[in-house]
Amino acid sequence: MKRDNYIKQIADKSLRWDFVVVGGGATGLGAAVDAASRGFKVVLLEQADFTKATSSRSTKLVHGGVRYLAQGDVSLVVEALRERGLMKKNAPHLVKDQRFIIGNYKWWEKPFYTIGLTIYDLLAGKRGLGRSLPMSKKAVECEIPQINKARLRGGVVYHDGQFDDSRMGINLMQTAAEQGAVVINYAKVTNLIKDDSGKISGVNVYDEMGKQTYSLKAKVVVNATGIFVDSLMKMDAPEKDNIVRPSQGVHLVVDKSFLGGDTAIMIPKTSDGRVLFGVPWHDKVVLGTTDTPLKEFVLEPQALEEEIEFILRTAGEYLAKKPTRNDVLSVFAGLRPLAAPKKESDGKKTKEISRSHKIVISDSGLITITGGKWTTYRDMAQDVIDKGIAIGGLPRKECVTKELRIHGYKEKVDRSNFNYVYGSDIDKIVELQNQSLKFAEKLHPDYDYTVAEVLWAVREEMALTVEDVLARRFRILFLDARAAIDMAPQVASIMAIEMGKDKEWEETQVHEFVELAQHYLLVDYKPNYIP
Numbered sequence: 047m048k049r050d051n052y053i054k055q056i057a058d059k060s061l062r063w064d065f066v067v068v069g070g071g072a073t074g075l076g077a078a079v080d081a082a083s084r085g086f087k088v089v090l091l092e093q094a095d096f097t098k099a100t101s102s103r104s105t106k107l108v109h110g111g112v113r114y115l116a117q118g119d120v121s122l123v124v125e126a127l128r129e130r131g132l133m134k135k136n137a138p139h140l141v142k143d144q145r146f147i148i149g150n151y152k153w154w155e156k157p158f159y160t161i162g163l164t165i166y167d168l169l170a171g172k173r174g175l176g177r178s179l180p181m182s183k184k185a186v187e188c189e190i191p192q193i194n195k196a197r198l199r200g201g202v203v204y205h206d207g208q209f210d211d212s213r214m215g216i217n218l219m220q221t222a223a224e225q226g227a228v229v230i231n232y233a234k235v236t237n238l239i240k241d242d243s244g245k246i247s248g249v250n251v252y253d254e255m256g257k258q259t260y261s262l263k264a265k266v267v268v269n270a271t272g273i274f275v276d277s278l279m280k281m282d283a284p285e286k287d288n289i290v291r292p293s294q295g296v297h298l299v300v301d302k303s304f305l306g307g308d309t310a311i312m313i314p315k316t317s318d319g320r321v322l323f324g325v326p327w328h329d330k331v332v333l334g335t336t337d338t339p340l341k342e343f344v345l346e347p348q349a350l351e352e353e354i355e356f357i358l359r360t361a362g363e364y365l366a367k368k369p370t371r372n373d374v375l376s377v378f379a380g381l382r383p384l385a386a387p388k389k390e391s392d393g394k395k396t397k398e399i400s401r402s403h404k405i406v407i408s409d410s411g412l413i414t415i416t417g418g419k420w421t422t423y424r425d426m427a428q429d430v431i432d433k434g435i436a437i438g439g440l441p442r443k444e445c446v447t448k449e450l451r452i453h454g455y456k457e458k459v460d461r462s463n464f465n466y467v468y469g470s471d472i473d474k475i476v477e478l479q480n481q482s483l484k485f486a487e488k489l490h491p492d493y494d495y496t497v498a499e500v501l502w503a504v505r506e507e508m509a510l511t512v513e514d515v516l517a518r519r520f521r522i523l524f525l526d527a528r529a530a531i532d533m534a535p536q537v538a539s540i541m542a543i544e545m546g547k548d549k550e551w552e553e554t555q556v557h558e559f560v561e562l563a564q565h566y567l568l569v570d571y572k573p574n575y576i577p
Contacts, residue, residue: 076427103380108207131173139469297334
């Protein structure tokens with residue numbers, strides 16, 4: 047994964063790309079994998095790091111959408127359940143079966159949810175992960191020792207998928223590269239190029255690292271920029287109305303002792319009518335989420351006080367061990383690109399807006415894809431590349447991603463250590479650790495990350511900053527922001543040596559990361575060094 051080699055390729059003015067995919071989140075990465083695996087010449091451009099925005103900030107679920115079933119959106123549920131099965135089949139090292147329990151506190155809840163979830167199972171068909179069944183009070187207490195036992199009558203267990211979103215994104219990036227795509231992070235599209243007839247014929251892109259602008263010729267440009275789709279659309283047609291509006295989802299990460307087991311809890315109807323989850327993830331528990339309409343899209347959204355208080359209060363109603371601000375190891379916020387209402391009076395509550403994806407083709411030929419969710423990324427990619435083939439007059443080639451194994455594919459992994467996320471790459475990382483005692487050193491006394499894994503992130507996963515490593519390659523910023531702050535200086539030092547950077551770069555990286563990480567904490571934390 048040599049970024050410099052990719053830069054040389056986009057600098058070649060004689061090349062004309064079949065597809066330029068703009069956006070390195072789930073949708074863009076999926077599109078690049080799809081197009082490249084069909085044999086097209088593809089470049090993917092991401093303005094920041096891969097999965098920097100929404101695609102690293104999910105609830106970590108690969109799910110059909112139980113609440114979409116309640117809303118009557120059966121077609122979306124069927125699509126998502128099918129795609130859930132394909133994700134698990136093609137990336138078994140990252141996607142696993144997760145048991146969920148809905149605690150029942152009223153007499154009618156057990157039959158009601160058992161019937162609804164049985165329909166969910168039937169819709170999943172042969173790709174189901176396990177049967178939904180009613181449970182006794184004692185069985186629920188055994189699986190979730192910390193559930194609030196007052197007035198608990200029993201529960202219903204069901205199965206869904208659980209994964210690591212950013213790690214999936216990194217593996218998709220590697221898969222796209224293996225299929226022949228050029229993938230570049232920190233490459234911001236600054237302008238769309240049009241021919242004499244007004245049709246889009248390429249893009250201008252600014253390399254944030256090399257401080258250089260390049261012009262790329264393209265037969266098809268795909269706008270897969272997620273929450274930023276309107277910005278690119280306005281480069282094409284400034285007079286157009288926005289097609290998405292932001293809705294913020296916040297998550298709090300706490301110690302696994304707040305559930306007390308490996309089973310997740312699902313609260314089907316909170317005080318604001320949403321679903322709330324408590325999901326085991328990398329030896330921690332993710333609590334969330336919220337659905338708060340906002341006015342603007344930003345790369346680094348921040349949780350609002352009312353969202354934090356809502357999650358703490360609601361989780362405290364259903365858990366015997368009530369989480370407080372001091373218990374929160376990390377708080378992260380993500381923005382969903384929801385369909386904008388035609389006029390304000392048409393606006394539904396954000397939780398009621400369909401998560402189905404939508405493709406818009408402009409008069410100039412810009413193809414924009416928006417909506418959807420991680421679970422349906424592959425189906426979205428297939429749809430948008432099929433449209434691109436037609437728009438660009440490209441040769442018809444069938445999609446192969448239903449059977450395409452994602453980089454790192456490994457059927458059985460040991461999930462007791464974070465390094466299971468590397469899948470089949472783990473042997474190479476162990477080999478790297480064995481090359482030197484230094485490479486095998488741990489970066490933090492409470493976690494198993496090693497020096498070798500930083501080197502791997504730089505050499506094989508295109509990590510360019512301390513944030514890239516600690517937020518999206520290791521996930522420690524999302525798991526324990528204090529530990530991430532403590533690790534930053536050593537990670538910066540390792541990266542500086544590996545990348546040939548000077549002391550000033552190293553110090554700037556630490557300072558910028560620590561400043562960022564403070565927003566992932568709810569209480570002040572002073573590191574034991576001066577950044």
